[in-house]
Amino acid sequence: MLTGKVVRFDEVRGYGFIAPDDGSDDVFVHANMLDGDKWVLAPGVPVEYDAVETDRGPKAVLVRVIGVAAGAERHGTAGAAPTRGGVAVAGGRSRDSAQTTGGAEDEEGLCDVLSERSFCTETTEALVTSVPDLTGAQIVAVRARMLDLARRHGWVEG
Template identity: 35%
Template sequence: MRGEVVRYDAIKGYAFVAVDGLDDDVFLHVNDIDFDKALMAVGTVVDVTHEMGDRGPRALGAELVSSPVADAVQAALGSRPDDGPVVGTAGPRAHDGFADVLSAAELRAELTERLLAAAGDLTGRQVLAVRAAVEQIARNHGWLDA
């Protein structure tokens, strides 16, 4: 059954999912998801299998359908250099046909600002997880200064 996360506690590791056709929200523990918990947030849509427990519906598993965190990352990474200056940067760079090589600090600053502008409701932990993943990709491709 498809549902939307209506409450999420990242510290305690659980969420409640509103599912059409059920009166009670489904309890979902992060150990029962098959995707990176950094993508979990209020508004995340999941396909959930559940059972009735002593305290109400309890998820047996959940698959990611869409995530506001993933959407924000895509929006931030999909931004073009001519989208205007980002807070904390010198502004858009002239394009000379070559890729820019940034320092890790420049990448983190620009990415943080773009993520917050695209989805200001991301948690600090989610921003840090996304930044670390993107920084690792950039390092693997040689896009960062050594």
Template identity: 45%
Template sequence: MGVLTVGKVLRFDEVRGYGFIAPETGDEDVFMHANDLVGEKYLYQEGSVVEFFLEMGDKGPKASNIRLVHQSTSHQLPRGGLAARSAAPAAGDGEVSPADEFAQELTEALLDSVGSLTGDQIKRVRACVLELAREHGWVAS
């Protein structure tokens, strides 16, 4: 394994499965591939802070074992709850629904607070909480 490094995702194309990370050291951008992600692809978006092992690939610097670095303030709800937050436009395909935004934030919060949950457990908890939020009108579909 290479050197543990921190950086920000410059861009990541979920469909193609690759992107680039700008290391905080200011060195050359690092190639990232979906096969090296720890977690679901949709969580890795432009500006996400990640830690990874920096290795030299055939074509230059390459990241492996890429993990999101979560800031605890990122999970605080805005005043008025989720309904007060407007959906941010997604790259190239309209708007992100409040339900999708809620599901993403919930996933990140679960990963932060209970690191021992499996992916399947997180999906089941997320589905249950999302359904509850919809029933109460806390989040629209």
């Protein structure tokens, strides 16, 4: 396993870069490669990872947070109740607070690239269970937009 620190992370797009401790070129990292809570990836967070070479350069896989960002403990954010949009989140950690306890991590697995059919099925199920008042036409419109987004980011194959 290699080690480094997150140098940039775009929480909206879900990706960033790790600066390896050995001084080599920055390594691309996607939030789906994180073993645990995706909310903790932020600049300065130390991580451990494996890397593979791609046509675009090195990419981190099996990423695991191994500490807290420098200064997080001094500023009293370590162990503080995390928030998202100013609302406390029970039992979780937040990207906004850029903190981790270094202890037990969520039991969340890695994300698989889905077929377009599976993505549409899961998206429909999520929309129907989350917002049961949506009409069929609204579900189709939202699902089409989400599928376009997934295609652009390589989240689906086919």
